[in-house]
Amino acid sequence: MIDIPTRRTATVALAIAIAVVWVSVITVLIAHQPDPGVGSPGQLREDLATALNRHDAEALSELIDYPPAAAGDFAKSYVDTLVGRGAHDVTVRFAPDDVSPTSATVSGKLGDGSTFGYPVAIAVKDRLWLVSFTPPLP
Secondary structure, three states, rough: OOOOOOOOOHHHHHHHHHHHHHHHHHHHHOOOOOOOEOOOOHHHHHHHHHHHOOOOOHHHHHOOOOHHHHHHHHHHHHHHHHHHHHEEEEEEEEEOOOOOOOEEEEEEEEOOOEEEEEEEEEEOOOEEEEEOOOOOOO
């Protein structure tokens, strides 16, 4: 005797097939997501200053040494703080030199006219340059 699928069986099979395809697509997209960072210190300095001046959380998240699952949330929170304080005219200076920096100083002006500045560490992972929002080690 031949079993003819019922409408319910067909619907369940279709739902399972869609779920399998969805999980496969997400897995492929995550596996092919590029690593954060840029190819040179100069590009890092330029892209970091641009992201901070434009208050661009997405661009910032692509430059930070932070767990990928949380980089976007961290960058958004960081940018929101900059916006809340009225930060502008942000600059980035590397130390000890521009060719192989180990730290940077981020500085700029706040909305009330005062200035700010703080050190951050520079990291290199798989030949990609990143900024680490932890104090640099001496």
